[in-house]
Amino acid sequence: MTNDPEDSQSTAERKPGVLGFVGVGTMGRPMARRLIEAGHDLIVYDRDDVAVQELAGLGARVAKSVREVADKARIVFTSLPTPEIFRQVAIGPDGLVSGDALKILVDLSTVGSRVEKEVAQALLARGIETVDAPVSGGAAGAGKGTLAIMAAGAPASLDEVRPLFDVLGKVFVVGGVPGQGQLxxxxxxxxxxxxxxxxxxxxxxxxxxxxxxxxxxxxxxxxxxxxxxxxxxxxxxxxxxxxxxxxxxxxxxxxxxxxxxxxxxxxxxxxxxxxxxxxxxxxxxxxxxxxxxxxxxxxxxxxxxxxxxxx
The missing domain is CATH 1.10.1040.10 (N-(1-d-carboxylethyl)-l-norvaline Dehydrogenase; domain 2)
Structure with missing residues (x-):
């Protein structure tokens, strides 16, 4: 029996492949830009077509729907303005939960612990882990990569996304349960x-x-x-x-x-x-x-x- 080379790598050393990013507004766009500039292959979606043009110019793929992002990317970031929009994007009809590729959702939004827990439970039922990771530092911090990231989630998932967090700022692991970062x-x-x-x-x-x-x-x-x-x-x-x-x-x-x-x-x-x-x-x-x-x-x-x- 031979060992799979992937199995011999730590999760932190594995290349993440295509990354997804849903919500590229005031905070999301500079964070997505930093990931692209760090060499990551990104597929992005936002209802505002203008919002994705800068990222497309930097080489990002532009998805036509939320579902397309989750069909292409194993790890998807969200940066969304309200709890209602986050819930709809994550677990609504044709939301991220329906995607074929998604395994880890990294939520950078500020939506409150109750909605975060609701979404995390619904995703986990489909085998998708949630890393609750709201950020602080404003648009300037997002652009400079100096955000404070308050992350909570399963240790294995946190380990896998930690190198990506390093591109965005400084991560503080605040707990093992989605919702603790939101609080x-x-x-x-x-x-x-x-x-x-x-x-x-x-x-x-x-x-x-x-x-x-x-x-x-x-x-x-x-x-x-x-x-x-x-x-x-x-x-x-x-x-x-x-x-x-x-x-x-x-x-x-x-x-x-x-x-x-x-x-x-x-x-x-x-x-x-x-x-x-x-x-x-x-x-x-x-x-x-x-x-x-x-x-x-x-x-x-x-x-x-x-x-x-x-x-």
Whole structure:
């Protein structure tokens, strides 16, 4: 009896063959581009034809359907905007679950642990493993390959996709069950967006009191008020008035809403998180859903000048 050469290789050493990527929007496109530039053969799908053109120009194959991706690729990445779209793409009619080649789904989306677990169970019934791997770092991090990847899944599947994660950023294995990555990502996003909301209020109050914006940020960052908003988003995107961080208010509302719901389901009352969620929802409801998240400071200024939300 002879040994199969493939069996003598570790899963980490095996070449993955064709990779699939469904959802090549703001975050998905730069991640897919990095995989192509690292030498991987990619087949991509997105409902937006324009979104795939850049990748096609770099050599990606363009699929005509989600099912075609799963028929061609053993490992498929998803980067999708909502839990409903993720569920439909993964286990809906002619979804990834129907594919002949798919064995590992790597979900880079932020969709919440409940939907992630539902999808993982449905896929596992068809012999498909799920690696729950939401990312943090924004579009800039996706382009630079500096994302934080919060991965949860079966050890063998994690080992197989780890070299691919190395192309995208730094992986943190947070558990062995799909859904654990989602929970940690939501907690991270809730901390980040809550910090931005309270920093916006502090910033506007300081401006109204005659303080210099640059001096305010310098003092915050030298003292105990330092946070991700004061260190990064305000200096780079608010003070120069570019408001181009690359993440819309509507997506913040989705993420912080999912975070509050999941924490409440775990028995945590979420008084601060709920208040922050309301601030973001107020901005979204006032025609701000499509605005860059850093524009929240403009809404805080508007509410302050008007004397409050009810005026």
């Amino acid at each position: 940690l990502k939501l907690l991270n996003n809730m901390l980040s967006t809550t910090a931005f909301a309270i920093t916006s209020e502090a910033y506007v109050a300081g401006i109204h009191g005659g303080l210099d914006p640059e001096v305010m940020m310098a003092v915050f960052n030298a003292g105990s008020g330092k946070n991700g908003a004061t260190l990064d988003k305000f200096p780079k995107h608010v003070l120069p008035a570019t408001f181009d961080f690359g993440f819309p208010v509507g997506s913040v509302c989705k993420d912080i809403g999912l975070a509050v719901e999941e924490c409440q389901a775990l028995g945590v009352p979420m008084r601060v998180g709920s208040a922050a969620r309301q601030v973001w929802n107020d901005a979204a409801m006032q025609d701000g859903a499509a605005c860059d998240m850093t524009e929240l400071v403009r809404y805080v200024e508007r509410w302050s000048s008007a004397g409050g939300l009810d005026d």
